[in-house]
Each structure stands twice: as C-alpha cells, then as structure tokens.
Amino acid sequence: MDNHFAGFGKTLLRIRKNKRYSQQYMAENKIHQSTYSKMERDLIEPTLGNYRHLLSRLDMSDEELQYIMNDYNHSEKEQLLTAFMNLSFNDVALLEELREKARNYLKAHADYIIADIIHLTDALIIMAKTGDVVGARKQVRPVWERLEKLDGWYLVELRMINAMLFLFPIDEAILISGTALAQIQKYAGHPSASKIAVSLRYNLCLLLLKNGRYTETITRINELIPAAKEAGSYRHLCVCYLRKGFALAKTGNPEGQLLIDQAFRLIEAADDQAFKANLENEYILLEEAASS
Template sequence: MLDINVPIGSTLKKIRENKGYTQQEISDHKMARSTYTKVESNDITPTLSKYLAILDHMDMSHEEFIFILNDRKLGEKETILHLFKQLEKNLTRESVNQIINKGETLVKERYDQLTLDILNACRGYAVLLAEQDLTKAKGYAQNVWKRMENLDSWYLAELHIINSILYLFDSNTAALFTDRALETLAQYPHFEEATTLKINFLLHVTNLLLLDKKYEQALFYIKQLEEESVRTESHIMWAIALVRKEVCMTKTGDVSEPGLIDRAIAIFDSLNKQNLKELVIKDPENFFNLYSNYPIDKIEAEILAH
C-alpha cells in the first residue's frame, strides 16, 4: 500500500509526456490548465473527480497508475489479494502457504480486516488440502463468517471470501448464498473477475449438493456451470460440468444425454490431462470435489489449471 502523501504529480507528468499529450489536452474542460500545471508540480493534490478525469484523458486505469506509482510493483495487501484470487485458478498447498506467510507478516505490521479474513480462509484450505478434515476447516471459516454475516451488501472482495468458505454451510444455505452471489455478479458483466467468481461459486455449490446426494438440485447449477464454461472456453471446467451432469442424470434416471463422461475424457485427452482422466474413470461422482475424502495430493496441482 502506498503512503497517501506520496506526490503523484511527477509521475503524471512523465506518463503524459511519454504518451505525447499536452497539459491542455489532459486538463480539458475539467480544470484550468494552470491548475493542472500545479498538480504536475506537486503544488496541489487533485480532488477525486479531477484525478479520475486526468486518468481518463491519459487512457489509464487507477489500478495501472498506482502500479506505476509504486515502481511497477503491487503493494503488500494488493499482492495478498492477487494471490488469493489466483487460488480460484490454481489451488495448491504451496500457493496457500505463500498467502498465509505474507498475510501473517502484514497483520503484524498493521491491522487489516480483509487480510485477516483471507488468512482464516487460507488456513481452512490448508487443512482441507493437508488433512481432508472438513470439520476442522469449518472452524477457520466460521471466524470469517462472523464478519461477513453482518454486511448488508457483498462486493467483489467479499464475494471472493464467501466463495472460499462456502463449505461452512449446509448445501441448501450454500445454494441460497450462491443465488445471491450470482445476482450480484450479474451487475459486473464486463469484469473477467466476476466471470471467474461465477464459475467457482457454481463449482463449489455443486460440490456440496453432490455430497448430500441432491442430484436434481445440483443439476440446476451444473447446467449453469456448463453454459458458462462453454461461453468462456474454460475447457477443464466444461469437462468437470459434463462429468457431474452425467452423474446426476444417471442418479435421477434421465438417460437423454448419454456419453457425457466420455466427452469429458476426450477433452482431458486433448489437453493432455491424463491425471484428471484417470480420476474420472476411478470415481466420477467424487471427481474434483475438494470436500469429499478424495486423494487431494493427486489433483491439487491440476485444480482449475487451464
């Protein structure tokens, strides 16, 4: 995290000059050129509206500007949040432990609630990966939920946290939370982050519903997972959806779409994911389910690796 008193003017000037813009073009109608000149010389700090207008005229996002201002490095908290989001694509013991180590270092230096939540979520994941102990993991997840349950609204950061502790709840409650999350994520149609979150909520809720053998209810979410995976060309998630779809359809006596698991195996063959292929053949019902008594060490490096 940057010191809020870090002068931004010299960085704005360098970016503007590199892009070939004049001070007049950047100041435009939002402020006088003389005012913008004072911003670049660090004589004044722009208001939020003027700051955003400057970045807009420079064709730059706030995130990119802060990254450049910080010598093209993420701050401590930003690094932890970035790594935490990456767990949804590649959940391994190594990545979880890396976040725990960085998070513990940060909270020793200063109080940060989001980092504390991430720490507890990752400690729960660590238990699931190392011990497959769902009950013990729920203890860490409960610490996170104590804060989340009092929030009126969930934004993207909170949704990442909720997604990571969905196993805390019974499958019906998890389904209700998933519905609420999907409604919120629909408000972020242009955010790739929201798409990843949507897929992962659908993956997690079907994990829980399959464990409870609620096959009809699971199918409702699996079909959404299939549709979203096809739309985003997320091939491994599509294959997982196909496996789960055939499992649920078979359990409910629906034989209208035979060969779905074979299609999933063909996808794994095409991606050279032989380990996943073997796991499907061995136990399709519990395939890729972090919450079952599954040999996690055999698939942890494969989880959501595209």
C-alpha cells in the same frame, strides 16, 4: 501524503510528457493551471474529482496508473489480493505461501481483508490436509460473521464467499450463493465477476452432488454446459460431463456412465494430465461421499 498518491505528481509529469500532452490539455479548463502545476510537483494531492478527470485525460484506469506509480508492479496488498483471486484451493504449498505473506503484511498494516485471507487460507489448508470440516469452519467463522453484517458484497468479498461456500450446510449454501450471484449481476461484463460467478455455480453443483441432491445437480449443470461449449473450455465441459454423469448414474440412468467416459475421453484427447489427475481424484471423492 496518502500512500495512494505517493509519487503521483512525478508519475503524472512523466506520462504527460511521454504522451506529449500540454498542461493546458490535461487541465482542460476543469483544473486551475496553478493547481495542476502544484500536483505535478507533488505539492498538493488531487481531489477525487480532479483525479478522475486526469485519468480520463490520460486514457488510463486507476489500476494502470497505480501499477506505473509502483514501478510497473502491483502494490504489496494488490499482489496478495491477486494471488487470492487466482488461488487454487487445493494447492497447499501456494496456500501456505500466501498465508505467510499475508501474516507479514499485517505486521505493518491493519487490514480486514488480509486478516480474512489468513483465516480462509487456514481453513483451506486444514481441508486439503485433513478434511476436517469442523476445524475449517472454526477458522472461517470470524470471516462470515463480518461479511454477513455488510449491506452489500463487492468482488473481493464475493471471492471469499466462494472460497468458504463448501463449509456451509447445503441449504444455507444455496441461499448464500443465490445472494452472491445476485450481487455479481451488478458487475455485468466485468471479467473478474464472470469468473467468480462461474466458479460459484460449479462449486454449488459439487456441494449438491456430495449431499446426494442429484436432480438439482443435473438441472444446474444443464445450465452450465452451453456456456462451457460457447467458451470453448474443455476443462469446464469435462467437469460438467463428470458431475452430470455421476448424478445420472446415481439415479439409475445408464447414460450416466456414458457421460463419465466421455469426460475422460475428452481430457485424454486434450492431453491434460494434471487436470486428468484432478478429475480422477474428484470422481474417487464423490464415490466415497456417496457411500458414506
């Protein structure tokens, strides 16, 4: 039996009874009664059409049903993907933990995405520890060689592109991010897609800054500030003020330092010491990049 449907019948039976639905209600003249009964007894697997119908009758998503079938837990792969999707790219301890779990997973499963995650965590660890861009690029090359051949990118691939965007030359990064954002537009309203799009835009602004493209940085950040205010995200607003202020300062505009000061006043008012440290570190790195 396909792992996706292992234990499906027992779970279907339990949920149906909990909801006090009859087999007739579940089948709804779309599935033969004897076929439905066999599915509940795990004698047969549902067809894709039947599976979608049953999800609709249960008022559940596939994700929720799989979560219940796995004893109210994500599957091992889902846990790895969720960890990757929520990853902080400069947290070495979490990166190393994820890499180890991914390696263990591959001992029992062949999986392109998990293999890609290992390459990406290797690259991110190198960057976090040594800043060796050349070494990090070697790690992600197999990932990009696979992704660039695809006809389209889905959420997990888009997240991977965001993770490795900083390793591309700036003009290539601009083109890749533009293609990625166009793909994300197909997911309008999807919360994960919105987060990836925001992250891509912020990462691209940082790349532009590090490459001395100050006018382009200011233009792009001006597009981000209203969204940060509307979302009530003081962290995003602080990042916008810091990066725009830095770009303005480097172009000789005295308003730049005022914006930088405003960023730090805002983070002080929020009493977010951990994020303040990240912001201070980014400012130092930007100064180093500008002077090199």
